[in-house]
Amino acid sequence: xxxxxxxxxxxxxxxxxxxxxxxxxxxxxxxxxxxxxxxxxxxxxxxxxxxxxxxxxxxxxxxxxxxxxxxxxxxxxxxxxxxxxxxxxxxxxxxxxxxxxxxxxxxxxxxxxxxxx
Numbered sequence: 001x002x003x004x005x006x007x008x009x010x011x012x013x014x015x016x017x018x019x020x021x022x023x024x025x026x027x028x029x030x031x032x033x034x035x036x037x038x039x040x041x042x043x044x045x046x047x048x049x050x051x052x053x054x055x056x057x058x059x060x061x062x063x064x065x066x067x068x069x070x071x072x073x074x075x076x077x078x079x080x081x082x083x084x085x086x087x088x089x090x091x092x093x094x095x096x097x098x099x100x101x102x103x104x105x106x107x108x109x110x111x112x113x114x115x116x117x
């Protein structure tokens with residue numbers, strides 16, 4: 001399954017030099033839901049992290065995805081299901097981008113992305 005097929009549908013995105021906020025819709029038709037897991041579809045954590053890395057690379061100059069060096073404090077607090085509308089928030093300081101996904105104000109996933117200095 002190609003990564004392009006599993007891209008989020010952004011409803012809106014705004015950012016400045018240190019903050020990014022984006023609202024995305026998770027269409028039931030995303031191919032990843034068909035295989036993860038049949039009969040009980042969930043958005044894979046690896047895809048959530050990939051989307052955060054990609055958004056950080058697009059929003060913050062100086063944080064290209066090639067400089068990504070690792071992650072920490074990743075917490076998957078509750079499952080994300082098809083049809084969800086998520087808010088992705090990114091904040092960067094120094095060489096760290098903190099991210100969180102929220103649905104209806106509740107944190108679903110959060111963590112930190114680390115970059116080479």
